[in-house]
Amino acid sequence: MPDPLADELRLRLALKAAQQGAWEFDLGSGRGYRSPELVRLLGVGNASPTFEEYLSNVHQDDRPAILSAFAELRTGRIDESTLQYRLLRDDAQLIWVEQHTYAERGERGEVFRLYGLSKDVTSARQTELALQELNAILEVRVAERTRELESERTALDAFAAFTETAGSQIDAVALAQHAADVLRQTLGEVSVSYYELEGALWRARVCSDDMAPEIVQVLVAGIPVGAPSYREAVESKTTVFVPGWNAASEGVAQTETYGAGAFYPCFVDDQPQGLLAMGTRRAGDWTLREQTVFRSVGRSLTLALERADAALKLREQNLELAARTRALEGFADLTRDLSLRGEPYGLVRRAQEVMMSLLPAGVAFY
Known part of the structure; x- marks a missing residue:
């Protein structure tokens, strides 16, 4: 015959091996039962709790799920x-519990008892939460990197657009206008200006069309070289981004409507050739995309100015070389005439002809 004590012992050994504990709850009496294994696993002393006593140990945020499941099982x-x-x-320690519940029905189909198994899954749950946190961190990093790549791609597009529009242009103001157009096309609602140094003032040579006439008037009249952000950009030779633009402290009148500014110094042969500036009426700081695009266009403009400066120098050298060549050719012609002509005034006249051919239109007297 079956031995009830032996069966119970085998059950308890199986529960211990599986690190689980058994329980049951009688709906008629409203009282439950926890096996010794469950009491030990859960770290609670009450082996025969009421439903309210059991619920008092459950975290308050998890009680609604317990109550909902209990109502569906009981009905x-x-x-x-x-x-x-x-x-x-x-002992006031918070643990995670996995609970499997089954309903036992009577002859008429009514539920009269609930029973099940519970186990401590804190370690597994902590691992799962740690993985979720790690995945969240990775998602944030992926999103940040995606934004960075998008900014870099936009910056490359802006560089390509500037290169295409600037072409072989060597006029500094025309190049700056191209830079302003690219910034406006790429970033949208931004104001762009380009300055050249004139004495102790930065005078605007280019102003985007969106700027109010009174602002343009101030910028064209000139901003002192000692204006904080202008000076910082030139002295540091780096891009300066100014969040929370303050027109008074910056020394730039009529610009109170702007929320942020940016300055890129363009150096050629280690000298400040110009200053590219950008402003936005949006409050706050520049986005990563805006900063990346502005730097890219600033570098593109600087490279174009360097190329233009080299082209101008080369043109001057070519003109000087051509003048020297013509002078040498004229000297050769004059030397040959000296050997062929004997009449003095004829030689003077020939010398005048050679000289005037090398100079702008004019007259010569002897």
Whole structure:
């Protein structure tokens, strides 16, 4: 015959090996039962709790799920459920519990008892939460990197657009106008200006069409070289981004409507050739995309100015070389005439002809 004590011992050994504990709850008496294994696993001393006593140990945020499952089981809408919830042990330690619940029905189909198995899944849950946190961090990093790549791609597009529009242009003001157009086309609602140094003033040579006439008038009249952000950009030879633009402290009148500014110094042969500036009426700081595009266009403009400066120098050298060549050819012609002509005034006249051929239109006297 079956031995009930032996069966119970085998059950308890199996529960211990699986690190689980058994429980049951009698709906008629409103009292439950926890096996010794479950009492030990959960760290609670009450082995025969009421439903309210059991619920008092459950974390308050997890109680609604417990109450919902209990109502569905008690009314017979479901026959089993699996829940994970946080439980407060008697030593005030919070653990995660996985609870499997089954409904037992009477002859008429009514549910009269709930029973099941529970186990401590804190370690597994902590690992899962750690993985979720790691995935969230990775998603943030991927999103940040995606934004960085998008900014870099936009900056490359802006560089390509500037290179295409600037072409072989060597006029500094025309190049600056191209830079302003590219910034406006790429970033939208921004104001762009380009300055050249004249004495102790930065005078605007280019102003985008969106700028109010009174602002243009101030910028064209000139900004002192000592204006804080202008000076910082030139002295540091780096891009300066100014969040929270303050027209008074910056020394630039009529610009109170702007929320942020940016300055890129263009150096050629280690000298400040010009200053590219950008402003936005949006409050706050520049976005990563805006900063990347502005730097890219600033570098493109500087390279173009360097190329233009080299082209101008080369043109001057070519003109000087051509003048020297013509002078040498004229000297050769004059030397040959000296050997062929004997009449003095004829030689003077020939010398005048050679000289005037090398100079702008004019007259010569002897």
